[in-house]
Amino acid sequence: MNGDPIAGPALLLAAAKGGVGPQLLPDLVEHVQEHLGPRLDDYRRRYELVDENDEACVFLVESGHWETLGEECRLEPGEREAVERAHAEHLRRLGVETERREEFETALEIRECVVVGSAGVG
Template identity: 40%
Template sequence: MKDHPFPEEVLLLTAGDGVVKPGRLPELLSVVQADLSLRLQEYREHHECAYEDDHLVAFFVAADHWPAIADRLGFETGAVDATRSAHARFLLGLGTDVDRTDEFETALDVQDCVVIEKTAA
């Protein structure tokens, strides 16, 4: 059982970038997901909600947000780049599902995002 909400397609596309080994990406996403899920209420209070359904919520965050996550979790540059990319790709996929792709692409030109699974422990 995986401990993150990312679909296989997002994993394959992100792993294809070659920033981290493909087998490491699910582990990194699980670690980030565990950290973010503990901060869900903080995200709700301080960040713009980009998308929400019964299982997921995505927030737009400042461009310097991911380095702060990397520092907190002890991630090297490649690990944070891969997880950031996976979150952006996932949001774009969600945007396709709800016909908001252009909106999300434009927003991601100037800011980043995080996607949090509501049921993650």
């Protein structure tokens, strides 16, 4: 399991910050993606899409969204925090790559990020 669509460096950084080990995090990310994938169209209708490519769509969602997702995916609190952190780190890396770092950092102060894989969906 490679954790797609979350970039490998974002997974490593999220794992390094604690919560779960680096060997478990990709499996947790994939588990959450299995839950999110079928909901891509709903996310498109309900949330702000800040980036899209062939692999993923990146959304800004309301604060507290990850708590609900964690419950829906039956994640322990530390597991949820680690997966949420991986999604946020993905957005931060994207911000550096697209020269939108400040914009995304500001957004993360009041909202949360959800990355939904788009490969094979549609």
